[in-house]
Amino acid sequence: MDPSPPKRVLLIVGGGIAAYKALELVRLFRRAGVGVRVVLTRAGAEFVTPLSLGALSEDRVFTELFSLTDEQEIGHIELSRQADLLVVAPASANLLAKAANGMADDLATTVLLATDKPVLMAPAMNVRMWLHPATVRNVDGLTGDGVRFVGPDEGAMACGEFGPGRMAEPQAIFTAAMSVLATGPVAAPPVLPLKGRRVLVTAGPTFEPIDPVRGLSNRSSGKQGYAIAEALAELGAEVTLISGPVDLPTPAAVRRVKVVTASQMLEACRAALPVDAAVMAAAVSDWRPERVADRKLKKEAGAPEIRLVRNPDILATLSQPGPERPQLVVGFAAETDHLEEHARDKLVRKGCNWIVANDVTRPGVLGGEENAVTLLTGEGEEAWPRATKVEVARRLAERIAAALAEGSEAGDVH
Numbered sequence: 001m002d003p004s005p006p007k008r009v010l011l012i013v014g015g016g017i018a019a020y021k022a023l024e025l026v027r028l029f030r031r032a033g034v035g036v037r038v039v040l041t042r043a044g045a046e047f048v049t050p051l052s053l054g055a056l057s058e059d060r061v062f063t064e065l066f067s068l069t070d071e072q073e074i075g076h077i078e079l080s081r082q083a084d085l086l087v088v089a090p091a092s093a094n095l096l097a098k099a100a101n102g103m104a105d106d107l108a109t110t111v112l113l114a115t116d117k118p119v120l121m122a123p124a125m126n127v128r129m130w131l132h133p134a135t136v137r138n139v140d141g142l143t144g145d146g147v148r149f150v151g152p153d154e155g156a157m158a159c160g161e162f163g164p165g166r167m168a169e170p171q172a173i174f175t176a177a178m179s180v181l182a183t184g185p186v187a188a189p190p191v192l193p194l195k196g197r198r199v200l201v202t203a204g205p206t207f208e209p210i211d212p213v214r215g216l217s218n219r220s221s222g223k224q225g226y227a228i229a230e231a232l233a234e235l236g237a238e239v240t241l242i243s244g245p246v247d248l249p250t251p252a253a254v255r256r257v258k259v260v261t262a263s264q265m266l267e268a269c270r271a272a273l274p275v276d277a278a279v280m281a282a283a284v285s286d287w288r289p290e291r292v293a294d295r296k297l298k299k300e301a302g303a304p305e306i307r308l309v310r311n312p313d314i315l316a317t318l319s320q321p322g323p324e325r326p327q328l329v330v331g332f333a334a335e336t337d338h339l340e341e342h343a344r345d346k347l348v349r350k351g352c353n354w355i356v357a358n359d360v361t362r363p364g365v366l367g368g369e370e371n372a373v374t375l376l377t378g379e380g381e382e383a384w385p386r387a388t389k390v391e392v393a394r395r396l397a398e399r400i401a402a403a404l405a406e407g408s409e410a411g412d413v414h
């Protein structure tokens, strides 16, 4: 049988600072043997040049609707017919609005209106523009027309604001495009490397009551743990998230168990076993009051003496060898100094496989949206670049998937 002919993508590059990422996207397609032809909008050309796109795509770049040479050599209808998939990256708010309303006032929008091929859009815009009801309507309309979307991601934006609106990374757009290309017009099933795997995640602080209204707790927001639970579920894992008191919604397709104290968290973890992997992202209180007063302590009685006793170490307990020990146990270490040294010591002391260490003295880490972590494994350490907690979670989930897959073959995880 003949091998199937090489796939071709028509890449529409809209306006926006993210346009520079289109260069990397072209490179990824070319490296995978996918033909790329580029349509560059006028706004897109403010950010990236036809010359660089042309050099990487090894083809000419189309810009004008009524260019005589463009139309003579290849008409705008032909441009979309020759492609297997149209990818719009970045898809600006304006381009989305025009496409949603069937406008065709330049080459990009004309091609989008004239095509009968699958379309994948990677939106990129300011967070307020993305959340504006008009954009929400446009995205709904386009989705109804069969257009697929990848991203946007959440994070710090070029405009200095924070939230959803950043264009998905080229690798994510490439992966989404390849899955559409692999299956044609029918929605591609996502790749789910953790399908059939059970994973346990702890998140948030614990709260150790002193009396009915007071207690010991800490400033953990739970954001990193929740993002990890979500990222693992996105890869197909059956996730149980054991959460201390935080005000975050349950991530999609995740089973959440709410607890208050460290003892309850340990109980809930035990009940969730057996699992393939456990990620202990909770900031568990190391101590609890020995006695919990059943009535509110009154100040007339003077300052209370509160005796503290050690809480069980959930991470160390789950890491103990035995038939129920997860194949991979990941702990966290929040450090203020000697990051690697303290984290390595914790790895050995607690008996887990990996430690995700973070420097909590860095601004914006505690309670913020970003994290700067170092991953310590039995084989060494890697400092990951500062990224959003969602990005860190996705990277960790990928690593866990790879380790479990490798471990199944090798019978162990390092």
Ligand code: CTP
Pocket (backbone or CB within 6 Å): 202, 262, 280, 281, 282, 283, 284, 285, 286, 311, 312, 313, 314, 315, 316, 330, 331, 332, 333, 334, 335, 346
């Ligand atoms: N942990 C746990 N149960 C505890 C305490 C901690 O499961 N009772 C887990 C956390 O979820 C995290 C890791 O252990 O994965 C953090 O270890 P810990 O020793 O608490 O780290 P620090 O808070 O950095 O403590 P210290 O530096 O004081 O030892």
